[in-house]
Amino acid sequence: MKNVLGIAGTLLVLAVAYYGMLRGWRNRKNRQAGLAPLPAVPADDTEGVEGEYVSTTTAGDWMDRIAVHELGVRSHADLAVSPAGLIFHRQGAADVFIPVDHLTGVRTDKGIAGKVTADRSGLLVVTWRHDGRDLDTGFRPRHKADTAALTASITTLIGAEK
Numbered sequence: 001m002k003n004v005l006g007i008a009g010t011l012l013v014l015a016v017a018y019y020g021m022l023r024g025w026r027n028r029k030n031r032q033a034g035l036a037p038l039p040a041v042p043a044d045d046t047e048g049v050e051g052e053y054v055s056t057t058t059a060g061d062w063m064d065r066i067a068v069h070e071l072g073v074r075s076h077a078d079l080a081v082s083p084a085g086l087i088f089h090r091q092g093a094a095d096v097f098i099p100v101d102h103l104t105g106v107r108t109d110k111g112i113a114g115k116v117t118a119d120r121s122g123l124l125v126v127t128w129r130h131d132g133r134d135l136d137t138g139f140r141p142r143h144k145a146d147t148a149a150l151t152a153s154i155t156t157l158i159g160a161e162k
Contacts, residue, residue: 032068038130049150051076053093055112056138058136062111064113071096077091088139096137104128114138125139126154
């Protein structure tokens with residue numbers, strides 16, 4: 001009898017915790033509902049760098065994940081750098097396009113909501129402006145050697161736009 005009560009109690013605690021997380025995510029989406037839709041993804045066959053789209057957060061606040069427009073969904077992706085901007089081709093979530101004129105910076109960092117690495121330069125973080133808000137989007141290339149090349153090409157792209 002004690003085992004049944006213990007199991008039932010554990011399941012109840014887990015259900016309440018899950019419900020709390022679900023409610024918190026829905027509340028976050030409601031608070032961010034005013035963020036304009038993302039730009040349409042252009043048809044582009046530029047080869048991308050394979051890796052992981054980690055998340056998008058409010059710039060400067062690495063824990064404030066953006067929940068709307070699937071920007072907070074972590075997924076396998078490839079990042080294509082084209083003259084039009086950056087295209088994150090994501091698996092299991094909508095692709096994300098950041099037009100070149102929205103890009104404001106690029107850096108490497110240790111973490112962003114959803115992923116923290118032991119390496120200080122483990123993540124590529126792109127800063128961009130959308131609908132009057134500054135945002136940071138994190139991407140972790142599958143191969144560490146790709147980080148420097150991506151950073152350089154995005155920096156060149158931003159410089160060419162200025």
